[in-house]
Amino acid sequence: MRVVVIGGTGHIGTYLVPSLVRSGHEVVVISRGVRRAYREDPLWEVVQTVACDRGKAEADGVFGAAVAQLNPDAVVDLTCFTPAQACQLVEALDGQHLVHTGSLWSYGPSALVPTTEDAPKEPYGDYGIGKLAIERYLMSQDRVRATVVHPGHISGPGWMPIGPAGNLDPAVIDRLRADGSCLLSDRGGETIHHVHAEDVAGLHQACLEQPDNAAWHSFNSVCTQALTLRGYAALVARHFGHQPKLELVPWSEFAARVGPDQAALTLDHIARAPLFSMDKARAVLGFVPKHSVTNTVLESIDAWVAANRN
Template structure:
């Protein structure tokens, strides 16, 4: 099939695009041209790469027509963040494309209530990102004549970038503290949850949805590891990986937030307020897909890359 992947050189596309090529598809990737894929693969030599400024073309009302003109059977949109952008693409492809797949987020659910949270759970998103992604999903899955599927990833992780850490933010110093056997303070009791997913498994959900189009169209699917981790459990797992005993202390939120930067506190609060724990039952039942990586395994794969590439300052070399 002729497949267009929008934003195909990022986290998910680095795994998804080579798999599409190796499956025999003709693949066209649109990106800003500002990064290379995270994973090397000879398959990229068979990919048509197009540099595009989506924001500018969206503003001019031209992006949807650009994609329509590529005459693809399948379009995979990995970088749509506003309902207006989704509508422009959807209306251009309506009645033409065989399958439109969109990358959403588990943030559409808002705070966890029932866990593990199924896809059909009531969505009460908060924050600009979650609200916008929920509006996009509602449009795509409710538009007649638009055969769409929405995939909602958790905290995407893998080699090449820093995963959300056990304090719920992106500070690499948290991993260094654990690796060096030093004491780490966590907010509250460390019992809020995060739910990582390896980028390879997110790509796997997209591939499974394509392969099972008849049951995937009109549906949304989570793309997460099979279970969530508490911040405490995550920290303990990382400590074991570094051969250390975890040394954790706990502070009430108002005290803990004063120990980190304002930006780190903001990111942590966002993760604590959501505390996701989403179900993968639907993907298993309808698509036959189960994730290969555990939540901890996904983060450790990323952590291994950080260590190997000298991104962490360690008192002693990691084993």
């Protein structure tokens, strides 16, 4: 196929684009041209890259037409965040398979776990609400065949994963490395559900290569297990050779000690209590993630430590 990947140099694209080329597809990447892929791969040399500022092109009303003019058989949209963006793209296409990257935040707080794709959705916050609106639009239109992939907390070498405190504070990792200590709220029993970027890419590719099975479906994209905060902290402490020293305090004290920004980020993640099922991707597409959740977070942390070690 000739596949156009919008935003192809980010977390997902850095794995997806070379894998598509390796599988024999012709790939065109649309990006602003300001970011290199996270992983070097010689196959990027045969990828056609089109520089385009999506926001400006959409404001001018020409982005969808610019994608259509590339004559794709399929389109992967990794950077769509509003229904208006999705609509402009869809209205310019004609019958292609469109694989859209959604988010588990489109579900809102989990009620039954592991949460499946047919669960009721009650998102909150602009991001989750917007992703659900896009999904509903794509599943109601008939210009393209649509598939939606909902990643969890995307992790991998090159960026800090959501950490054991449910936020991105590097001091959490520093303390676990130093002596195995970690401050957590309440009992530390909330779950967060990571996924390796390579597996998110792999599920996108499985959808592309099985369009008859994937069209008009959404799929969760996570590791087959999730981590509790306290289990995550203990895992990292032991990884660095320490016995875990977990300090469990009421939420009010936790928020005061970590500060408002990190506390808000923690709450964003733990309030949804994510734990999702991968059964549908396996049953419909035969797709099973390669990376365990423990290997995913430890690989990410080790790469981050190596890149930031003083």
